[in-house]
Amino acid sequence: MKTIKIIIVAVIVAASLSANAQMTGREIVENVYTRPTGDDQTSIMTMTLTNKSDQTRVRKIKQYSKDLGDIEKSIMFFMSPADVKNTSFMNWSYDNDKSDDQWIYLPALKRVKRISSDSKSDYFMGSDFTYDDLGDRKLDADAHKLLKEETVDNQECYVVESVSKDEDYMYSKTITWIRKDNYVGVKKEFYDEDDDLIKILSIKGIKQISGLWIVTHSEMKSVQKNHKTVIKLTDIKVNTGVSTSKFSERMMTRGI
Amino acid sequence: MNIRRIIIAAIAILFVVSLKAQNVDISGFARTYEGVTFKDGDFAIIQQTLNLNFEKRGEKVAFKANPMIYTYNADSVYFTMREIYMDLYFDNFDLRLGKQQIVWGKADGVFITDIVSPLNLSEFLLPDFDEIRIGVIAAKLDYYIGSGTIEAILIPQFSPTIRPATNSIWYNEPSFPATPTFDWSNSEIAPSLANSEFFLKYSQMTSFVDFEIMGGYTWDDNPTMHVQKEFGMDTSTMPPKPYLKGLNIMPEHHRLTVGGGSFSSEIKGIILRGEAAYYNGKYFQTEDQNAVDAIVQKDYLNYVIGLDFNIGSVKMSTQFIQKYILDFDNKMIDDEINNMATFLIHYDMLRETLHLDLFSYVGITNNDALIRPKITYDFDDSFSILLGGNIFVGDEDGQFGQNKDNSMIYTKLKYNF
Numbered sequence: 112m113k114t115i116k117i118i119i120v121a122v123i124v125a126a127s128l129s130a131n132a133q134m135t136g137r138e139i140v141e142n143v144y145t146r147p148t149g150d151d152q153t154s155i156m157t158m159t160l161t162n163k164s165d166q167t168r169v170r171k172i173k174q175y176s177k178d179l180g181d182i183e184k185s186i187m188f189f190m191s192p193a194d195v196k197n198t199s200f201m202n203w204s205y206d207n208d209k210s211d212d213q214w215i216y217l218p219a220l221k222r223v224k225r226i227s228s229d230s231k232s233d234y235f236m237g238s239d240f241t242y243d244d245l246g247d248r249k250l251d252a253d254a255h256k257l258l259k260e261e262t263v264d265n266q267e268c269y270v271v272e273s274v275s276k277d278e279d280y281m282y283s284k285t286i287t288w289i290r291k292d293n294y295v296g297v298k299k300e301f302y303d304e305d306d307d308l309i310k311i312l313s314i315k316g317i318k319q320i321s322g323l324w325i326v327t328h329s330e331m332k333s334v335q336k337n338h339k340t341v342i343k344l345t346d347i348k349v350n351t352g353v354s355t356s357k358f359s360e361r362m363m364t365r366g367i
Numbered sequence: 368m369n370i371r372r373i374i375i376a377a378i379a380i381l382f383v384v385s386l387k388a389q390n391v392d393i394s395g396f397a398r399t400y401e402g403v404t405f406k407d408g409d410f411a412i413i414q415q416t417l418n419l420n421f422e423k424r425g426e427k428v429a430f431k432a433n434p435m436i437y438t439y440n441a442d443s444v445y446f447t448m449r450e451i452y453m454d455l456y457f458d459n460f461d462l463r464l465g466k467q468q469i470v471w472g473k474a475d476g477v478f479i480t481d482i483v484s485p486l487n488l489s490e491f492l493l494p495d496f497d498e499i500r501i502g503v504i505a506a507k508l509d510y511y512i513g514s515g516t517i518e519a520i521l522i523p524q525f526s527p528t529i530r531p532a533t534n535s536i537w538y539n540e541p542s543f544p545a546t547p548t549f550d551w552s553n554s555e556i557a558p559s560l561a562n563s564e565f566f567l568k569y570s571q572m573t574s575f576v577d578f579e580i581m582g583g584y585t586w587d588d589n590p591t592m593h594v595q596k597e598f599g600m601d602t603s604t605m606p607p608k609p610y611l612k613g614l615n616i617m618p619e620h621h622r623l624t625v626g627g628g629s630f631s632s633e634i635k636g637i638i639l640r641g642e643a644a645y646y647n648g649k650y651f652q653t654e655d656q657n658a659v660d661a662i663v664q665k666d667y668l669n670y671v672i673g674l675d676f677n678i679g680s681v682k683m684s685t686q687f688i689q690k691y692i693l694d695f696d697n698k699m700i701d702d703e704i705n706n707m708a709t710f711l712i713h714y715d716m717l718r719e720t721l722h723l724d725l726f727s728y729v730g731i732t733n734n735d736a737l738i739r740p741k742i743t744y745d746f747d748d749s750f751s752i753l754l755g756g757n758i759f760v761g762d763e764d765g766q767f768g769q770n771k772d773n774s775m776i777y778t779k780l781k782y783n784f
Binding site for chain 1: 394396424429454456461468469470472473495496497509511514516570572574577631632633635636637638675676677680682715718719720745747748749751783784
């Protein structure tokens with residue numbers, strides 16, 4: 112799980128801008144992955160879960176992230192619902208092959224507990240996003256292939272198919288629509304082992320903040336289960352100099 | 368009486384409204400909790416609870432008060448201020464003053480280095496772990512150095528473990544060879560600097576491992592039973608024979624010095640946890656006729672090793688716990704080695720609205736166990752219903768087996784706000 116970059120990365124973000132028709136799928140996705148996202152970000156994430164009966168549940172989270180070069184640290188403070196209020200979650204992810212380090216603080220237990228990051232296919236807080244959807248994915252974890260070019264909402268896009276090199280991965284493939292002008296992913300389809308469509312991620316809003324493209328509104332729809340999750344980011348701040356000490360046991364227990 | 372309660376309720380409401388007006392954050396839960404024993408169908412638990420959290424956080428200071436009100440059966444009210452403290456934040460250190468719960472260590476459901484806050488065992492080990500600990504009035508200083516923290520605690524007033532009342536179903540009357548007479552006059556510890564408890568801990572959180580090293584100069588939360596025998600003379604025999612007429616028992620708390628540590632690390636998706644403590648100067652009961660007051664002082668080691676892992680989406684955890692008395696002699700009542708294990712299986716379904724849990728303590732030495740299955744359904748983000756069981760099995764000499772008659776099914780309805 113990743114914090115602020117959650118949506119950005121989940122959709123597959125940015126890239127160096129070159130509308131070169133000769134680009135390969137890998138080059139396009141590499142540009143997405145290496146798009147500048149700032150040294151640190153802060154935001155409030157509101158996640159609305161809607162089931163097939165149109166009943167909704169809302170989760171609100173304050174999140175911070177900081178890129179420290181080899182390590183990206185993020186911390187989430189759960190603001191609602193009431194039963195998870197003041198819970199905090201911290202993640203350290205690494206550029207190398209080391210798996211993420213994760214800790215959770217449960218106010219009832221008054222203890223920061225290290226937890227396994229080996230639950231990538233679990234759904235985050237009952238939403239339609241798995242922990243893996245919300246985290247950074249390594250560029251070469253998938254084989255990328257440019258399928259075609261297409262126009263979505265009047266934006267020219269590359270359509271790239273990514274097939275996992277790990278046969279046990281939860282998705283057999285994903286197909287992503289990536290805008291040519293800014294390399295922001297605007298749509299992504301997720302397929303299961305039978306090549307049936309499971310989920311569609313749609314980007315409903317992006318905003319340029321401090322010169323960086325930030326996805327502010329996204330929707331993940333589970334087509335087989337008729338359930339969807341909408342994520343909106345508000346109070347977004349970029350490059351404000353979030354202190355490294357924010358990502359510590361001290362802050363997890365103290366809260367926001 | 369009713370008017371008095373109405374007035375108290377009115378004052379409480381005014382207090383809450385006043386706090387709300389000052390932007391004090393108010394949260395908590397209301398809960399109804401009923402349990403029926405398998406053996407005779409009695410309602411062993413009829414409990415209603417209101418838990419309130421008042422919190423105000425600032426950049427430099429914070430405040431928290433956590434009153435809890437329990438009503439038992441029809442009209443028995445128990446109020447406790449579980450926590451009430453002030454936090455002061457500085458650049459490199461924080462200070463917390465007041466009544467607070469302090470949790471140390473890495474173990475789940477067992478208390479090895481987690482000895483700062485004593486336990487409320489009036490309902491055995493059944494309450495949630497946040498409710499089983501007693502807040503202590505303490506000054507706690509946390510000093511931060513890089514990724515490490517030095518924590519120093521001073522507790523001026525000692526609080527012992529709370530035991531089940533004699534009329535409680537959780538009270539297990541000890542058997543004595545003669546009529547006991549209890550004298551509790553030595554069991555109180557007067558609050559003074561000399562009688563204070565001191566704890567020190569260094570902890571560090573790193574990418575590779577989290578660890579804690581701790582020490583404590585504390586009181587034994589459980590009183591030592593100083594037993595003096597009173598003999599009579601049986602004149603019905605020739606020659607007359609002395610016989611054990613009675614026992615004078617004086618419960619008394621003694622100092623304990625404890626040192627230990629704990630760690631937690633992830634290895635290929637599995638969390639490995641460990642915790643150990645060396646207890647110096649603990650008094651144990653003995654049957655040695657030469658022992659003064661039927662007690663003997665020994666050191667002991669208590670440790671746990673545990674694993675947390677996932678099989679698919681099922682979260683599992685297991686721990687092995689051993690208590691080992693050093694320089695043991697066979698006349699001691701306790702076992703030289705006591706082994707125990709815990710198991711936890713947890714599974715979330717229906718988008719984390721249905722939760723299945725199975726937690727179990729297994730007394731390996733005593734061949735007994737407490738098995739706790741439960742299923743929780745969240746109707747919405749505020750309201751949940753829980754159906755569970757507490758099943759005690761095994762040897763009646765064990766701490767779980769002796770509660771066989773208290774095996775029960777229970778339900779909890781909870782509203783969070």
